[in-house]
Amino acid sequence: MASKKKGNSKKQDQLDDFIVDGKDQTLTSRQGVKVNDTNNSLKSGERGSTLLEDFLLREKITSFDHERIPERIVHARGSGAHGFFELYESQDKYTKAELFTDTKRKTPVFVRFSTVAGSKGSPDLARDVRGFAVKFYNEEGTWDLVGNNMPIFFIQDAMKFPDLIHAVKPEPNNEIPQAASAHDTFYDFISLTTETLHNHIWAMSDRAIPRSLRMMEGFGIHTYRLINKKGESHFVKFHWKPVLGVHSVTWDEAVRINGADPDFHRRDLWEAIEMGQFPEWELGFQIIPEEDEHKYDFDILDPTKLIPEEMVPVQIVGKMTLNRNPENFFAETEQVAFLPGNIIPGIDFSNDPLLQGRLFSYRDTQLSRLGSPNFHQIPINKPLAQSHHNQRDGHMQTEISKGQTAYFPNTLGGGCPHLAKISEGAFHSYEERIDAKKIRSRSTSFSDHFSQPALFYRSLQEWEQQHVIDAYSFELGKVNHDHIKSRMLWLIKQINNDLAKSVADNLGMKIPKTIDNPINQAIGADATVKDFQPSKAKNYLDESPALSQSNTKFESIATRQVAVLVSDGFSFEDFDKVRKALENKNAVVKLVASHGGTVKCDNKKDHKVDTSIDTTESVLFDAIYIPGGKKSIDAMTKVAKFEKFVLETFKHCKAIAADNEGETYLRNTRIDDYLDDDKAIFINCEVQDFIKAIANHRNWERMPATKSIAV
Known part of the structure; x- marks a missing residue:
């Protein structure tokens, strides 16, 4: 593609996006026929009937009619991003997977985060489990690590999965409620199916309402196997640890965020990547030797059980960085197909009965959603490794396979594609000894x-x-x-x-x-x-x-959103000091003013308003700062929503800072009694103390006091 022309305006920059190979793109049909009118259908006269022969109309309308595919039954609402994974140190004592043995590799990945129960149009902050699926594009084949932000699952056997989802989905008689588990059918099922209680209490915790997709853990859920070159097996649990720590919002915030910005998580992920604050997670292994399979008071094959990190520490092996947003949401985030059955040599399955069922279910679902077993040819699903097989034809076949033979063995095709040797990297299932009766039951373990x-x-x-x-x-x-x-x-x-x-x-x-x-x-x-x-x-x-x-990381305020509450006449000296210190730590500082457009500081300088107080909510920010300036404070006092903003921030235990006349404003609110003793409220303080309080996420010691503050 030729380089873009340098435009002298924003409009020119937008037009430059449509210049390819030095030529302007001309609108054509899907077959490349140039089109000179896409506003009017072909008619028999200006006021006559539309003609069936209008192939351009039929192509355009047909494409529109079929541009939606069936949404996922679960995990319908998702956000995705591209990135890469880098290994810290070879893990060849556990696995022969080159992903985990070659430290020089930079493995491409695509990650999709999602809620589970809601439809595509549901809000981001529903109380729900979050999907955390990673597609590794390896030279040995594609590996999909399909997990959640909670280390366990609701059920032990895949046979129960339809029952679980039917129970949590909107009730079939009235299609209510959407993206919510607080209803009779779900609790009827939960109370009759006690294996669900572990995952359920996680869903009742703050883990179900994360502050950001970038601030939640990920887990492979199941116990897998790692196989080394000697054929030795170790059981493994996969963990993703966010570099920013694990942080959540309160339920009251979640409800308000869903109203103020139902795309809160999706927007947060997108904007962080766009500003160069790339999300990062470290990958960890919990390794269980084969001989320790029955060592514990719980069964490591039970997907409703976790292995406490205090019993089996998580060994950090590498880091994943997401550094590129999708260019087309449908083509990438919507069409990406994750399959737990996509594994590579050196990684294998355990006998976890839920995992075994998912191996069938995911592929079957993608056949329904994407319409063909050829969905691996969709660019986002296409493997990095070259693919040679005898599977031909079928709906949506885009490859033109050459040659006379499509079977094995053959001589007419020179015996190709031929079988690979295990020593040359062929996949080989772990040779686990099996001697058991066929039975519909579960282990007492x-x-x-x-x-x-x-x-x-x-x-x-x-x-x-x-x-x-x-x-x-x-x-x-x-x-x-x-x-x-x-x-x-x-x-x-x-x-x-x-x-x-x-x-x-x-x-x-x-x-x-x-x-x-x-x-x-x-x-x-x-x-x-x-x-x-x-x-x-x-x-x-x-x-x-x-x-x-409470034991997560509290080290960074990178990408934390800080609202600066102002009106005309605010103190530039106060503001500039705090702004520079916050932005130096990569926080996002936004001016929230009594009106839109621009706002003047006490130096008569205009500053662009990021949002007016009427078009935003406190729950979209992590902290607030109020600079001095008598004129500004007097104007803010006349706008009731500023006080609501402060009271909600206090109620949600976030950090608050004010300088000079800003103190007067706080003293005149209903939080006056708490100003002098609260560890996260700062009056004319050192900015570093404010920064530390933001990094601590919340001052939960404030919770008892918040009950007396009604907003």
């Missing part, structure tokens, strides 16, 4: 459904536990049937008595002493519900600090 939810809750800080209490109370408060709520309260009590009591008090209900045993607790083909007694919870760890977001 999968039957403990309460120990890990209890460990998770015990490991949370007090403010995190309160958020879990609030989430259960809200969700169950939306359930109409008391018998479902009672059953849930009894199950929550098995996790933690104090948690159950707090939720019951909020619902105005009593915790029942007994309930009918949940239906899926029966073990064995001939067992009945009455035959089963819930297993005693195991306390193999008092707590796991890695499960609490």
